[in-house]
Amino acid sequence: MSSETLTAQETDWKQPSPRKVAMIFVILTESALFTIFVVAYLFYIGKSLVPPYPHQLLHFPWLGSVLLFGSSGTIMVAEHHLKKGSISGFHLWWAITFAAGVGFLFWTISEWIHLIYQEGLTISTNLFGSTFYSLVGLHASHVLVGAFLLGLILFMSLTGRIRHYHHEHVEMISWYWHFVDCVWVVVITVVYIISANS
Amino acid sequence: MPNGTTTVDVGEEQLPARPGQERGTLTGWIQDLVYTVDHKKLGILYIGMALVFLVLAGIMAMLIRAQLAFPDGHVVSPETFNSLFTMHGTVMIFWVAMPLAFGMANYLVPLMIGARDMAFPRLNAFSFWLTFFGGCLLFFSYVGAPGLYGSGGAPAVAWMALAPLTSRAFSVGPSTDYWSLSLLVAGIGSVTGAINIMVTIFCYRTKGMTLSRLPLFVWMTITTMFLVIVFLPPLSAAQIMLTLERYLGAKFFDTQAGGSAILWQHFFWIFGHPEVYILVLPAFGVVSEVIPVFSRKPIFGYPMMVAASVLIGFISAGVWAHHMFAVGMTSFGVTFFGIATLAISVPTGIKIFNWLATIYGGKIRLELPMVFAIAFLFQFLIAGLTGVMLGVAPFDWQLNDSYFVIAHFHYVIVGGILFAVFAFFYYWYPKVFGRMLDKKLGFWHFWLFTIGFHLTFDPQHIAGILGMPRRIYTYHPGRGWELWNLISSVGAIFQALGIIFFVLNLIWSARKGKVAGDDPWDAWTLEWMTTSPPPDYNFEKLPEVRSRRPLWDLKHPDDPDWKFE
Numbered sequence: 001m002s003s004e005t006l007t008a009q010e011t012d013w014k015q016p017s018p019r020k021v022a023m024i025f026v027i028l029t030e031s032a033l034f035t036i037f038v039v040a041y042l043f044y045i046g047k048s049l050v051p052p053y054p055h056q057l058l059h060f061p062w063l064g065s066v067l068l069f070g071s072s073g074t075i076m077v078a079e080h081h082l083k084k085g086s087i088s089g090f091h092l093w094w095a096i097t098f099a100a101g102v103g104f105l106f107w108t109i110s111e112w113i114h115l116i117y118q119e120g121l122t123i124s125t126n127l128f129g130s131t132f133y134s135l136v137g138l139h140a141s142h143v144l145v146g147a148f149l150l151g152l153i154l155f156m157s158l159t160g161r162i163r164h165y166h167h168e169h170v171e172m173i174s175w176y177w178h179f180v181d182c183v184w185v186v187v188i189t190v191v192y193i194i195s196a197n198s
Numbered sequence: 199m200p201n202g203t204t205t206v207d208v209g210e211e212q213l214p215a216r217p218g219q220e221r222g223t224l225t226g227w228i229q230d231l232v233y234t235v236d237h238k239k240l241g242i243l244y245i246g247m248a249l250v251f252l253v254l255a256g257i258m259a260m261l262i263r264a265q266l267a268f269p270d271g272h273v274v275s276p277e278t279f280n281s282l283f284t285m286h287g288t289v290m291i292f293w294v295a296m297p298l299a300f301g302m303a304n305y306l307v308p309l310m311i312g313a314r315d316m317a318f319p320r321l322n323a324f325s326f327w328l329t330f331f332g333g334c335l336l337f338f339s340y341v342g343a344p345g346l347y348g349s350g351g352a353p354a355v356a357w358m359a360l361a362p363l364t365s366r367a368f369s370v371g372p373s374t375d376y377w378s379l380s381l382l383v384a385g386i387g388s389v390t391g392a393i394n395i396m397v398t399i400f401c402y403r404t405k406g407m408t409l410s411r412l413p414l415f416v417w418m419t420i421t422t423m424f425l426v427i428v429f430l431p432p433l434s435a436a437q438i439m440l441t442l443e444r445y446l447g448a449k450f451f452d453t454q455a456g457g458s459a460i461l462w463q464h465f466f467w468i469f470g471h472p473e474v475y476i477l478v479l480p481a482f483g484v485v486s487e488v489i490p491v492f493s494r495k496p497i498f499g500y501p502m503m504v505a506a507s508v509l510i511g512f513i514s515a516g517v518w519a520h521h522m523f524a525v526g527m528t529s530f531g532v533t534f535f536g537i538a539t540l541a542i543s544v545p546t547g548i549k550i551f552n553w554l555a556t557i558y559g560g561k562i563r564l565e566l567p568m569v570f571a572i573a574f575l576f577q578f579l580i581a582g583l584t585g586v587m588l589g590v591a592p593f594d595w596q597l598n599d600s601y602f603v604i605a606h607f608h609y610v611i612v613g614g615i616l617f618a619v620f621a622f623f624y625y626w627y628p629k630v631f632g633r634m635l636d637k638k639l640g641f642w643h644f645w646l647f648t649i650g651f652h653l654t655f656d657p658q659h660i661a662g663i664l665g666m667p668r669r670i671y672t673y674h675p676g677r678g679w680e681l682w683n684l685i686s687s688v689g690a691i692f693q694a695l696g697i698i699f700f701v702l703n704l705i706w707s708a709r710k711g712k713v714a715g716d717d718p719w720d721a722w723t724l725e726w727m728t729t730s731p732p733p734d735y736n737f738e739k740l741p742e743v744r745s746r747r748p749l750w751d752l753k754h755p756d757d758p759d760w761k762f763e
Contacts, residue, residue, distance in 0.1 A: 015400065022393055029427045127449050
């Protein structure tokens with residue numbers, strides 16, 4: 001950025017990193033978006049007029065959760081390797097993270113196929129269907145974006161375009177990935193624990 | 199003038215030419231505006247777009263007033279009338295007032311904090327073009343919506359688009375989809391723009407420009423953009439739900455399937471009320487810059503002004519249901535939202551008193567920006583007072599959805615925000631175009647518009663108290679509303695004349711206005727340090743900022759501000 005030339009020689013004048021500030025606000029605005037869908041889900045628990053109801057269909061998402069929470073750990077290991085300058089370690093752990101993200105998406109697809117074709121729950125079936133698919137779908141769409149970013153970095157890194165001084169760029173993607181993880185905690189609590197037991 | 203060796207011929211007086219500023223062909227000029235990522239050009243684009251939409255939505259308002267001027271009027275059909283007030287409201291909020299806020303912030307913030315551009319210039323262009331195409335999408339509904347289905351036209355669901363009016367059964371054809379999709383598109387543009395401005399403010403300040411030395415306009419912009427970032431997504435979420443309902447048969451607001459139409463109102467107003475502050479805070483910022491400069495005094499109570507605007511930002515999150523008193527809620531809900539609504543008038547009152555204290559004892563120069571700022575003070579005070587009245591639930595039950603409410607929020611948006619925007623134009627136009635706006639035309643604009651504003655909106659308070667509901671197509675004689683409506687409609691003509699003078703002034707002064715120089719108002723913020731118009735790189739060199747009035751320090755080295763801060 002051009003104003004860096006203005007402040008470059010003035011070493012005692014420190015301001016926060018634009019990347020970090022921008023990512024904080026992205027996460028803030030995304031949280032606000034999710035909040036409304038979560039509120040809609042909570043508000044409509046037990047208000048569906050026709051079956052199926054959550055407690056008949058929903059099982060705790062063990063596989064998806066293990067994949068997603070695990071990937072939050074592996075991405076941190078990958079970052080650590082990049083900061084140390086060990087590119088091969090970074091490749092390995094980043095690829096594992098990417099695979100976990102894609103795995104989560106496949107798990108969601110299989111869950112939805114089961115719900116739609118075996119259980120007959122679609123977005124237009126009842127209020128449960130509308131709120132379930134919109135909330136879980138919004139989260140899955142964020143996982144999709146995250147997986148795309150992970151894949152992009154993997155590709156760039158394998159073609160030799162990522163160096164250790166890119167660790168802050170990479171860190172921003174991991175911030176986003178952790179955020180998607182935190183949202184999953186809320187989704188599990190609201191959808192798979194509260195509504196499935198009410 | 200650093201690079202001023204040649205001059206180009208523009209009118210009687212000459213502006214010094216700078217490299218890259220020569221007059222080119224029209225296509226070259228348009229190409230430059232389309233390709234640009236410069237924050238100043240994008241700011242001008244935002245404001246220019248807002249002015250075009252202001253005229254379009256203003257013409258709609260004229261048609262509404264023509265229809266209501268006399269009882270049993272038939273100027274337009276009832277269907278057209280519904281789409282007129284829907285489009286008028288939607289366009290004025292989302293494509294006039296918000297782009298004005300973004301345009302002002304875009305142009306001024308980097309200059310005021312001593313940055314060379316926004317943090318993410320290309321994202322900045324992206325935000326503008328999304329907003330622009332969102333507006334095009336909305337207006338395309340006039341030709342696109344009836345096209346395939348043979349029904350519908352422009353959206354006709356009012357700007358808050360209450361459920362279940364927006365369901366497939368009650369709004370046939372795609373016109374409501376145009377409404378919801380255009381707002382989604384423009385909403386993404388607004389959020390990305392807001393993030394960009396925030397990052398610019400927090401990460402690209404010049405040396406010494408600490409947060410406690412930011413000009414108040416920048417502080418108000420921080421609060422505004424924070425509100426955009428946090429409270430625009432609820433609207434987007436509600437639009438997504440509405441679109442899912444209309445296209446995939448989701449049941450969110452479908453009362454037949456157990457859904458709640460009230461939930462839409464909650465979601466809409468969780469966005470809708472902070473939106474009022476998104477619009478009004480930049481206006482506060484403009485007034486906070488204009489009043490000190492034209493009273494020749496530093497702003498009174500700078501820390502309180504900052505605290506008050508941040509407090510307004512926070513309280514505005516908890517007042518939305520005062521738009522829904524008449525819907526019915528628990529007595530706890532009524533009490534909570536009533537108290538929060540009254541509480542928000544406290545920081546606003548602090549601001550009014552600080553502006554008055556700044557003027558008090560000052561050496562007042564009644565130039566055009568100051569004249570508009572003083573009118574703002576009077577009118578915004580009345581707007582606030584009717585706001586407090588409506589915050590009292592029993593009063594609101596009586597007058598909800600009446601012309602009293604219309605009068606109240608037009609006092610806020612026209613009497614408050616638009617007057618501050620005019621002050622913005624008269625104050626910063628010399629910086630943007632290098633020439634002063636003409637004073638004579640300006641005072642014609644001021645008096646015509648002020649008289650027109652009061653003629654239009656003062657009587658609407660009375661019509662509202664006499665029971666005239668909003669959004670009605672026409673009314674029968676004998677209810678005591680005729681006179682007030684006629685005065686209102688006559689006032690609209692005065693306002694239109696005022697706007698014509700204003701637009702003529704903008705065009706005429708760009709070519710023939712008096713050459714302004716770098717600092718025509720003897721002001722104190724950094725943007726007046728550079729040339730008018732500023733070069734592409736904004737500043738050649740900047741001093742270290744040591745106080746809230748860096749230019750004062752520069753002009754008065756013997757009596758600098760930083761000795762007293």
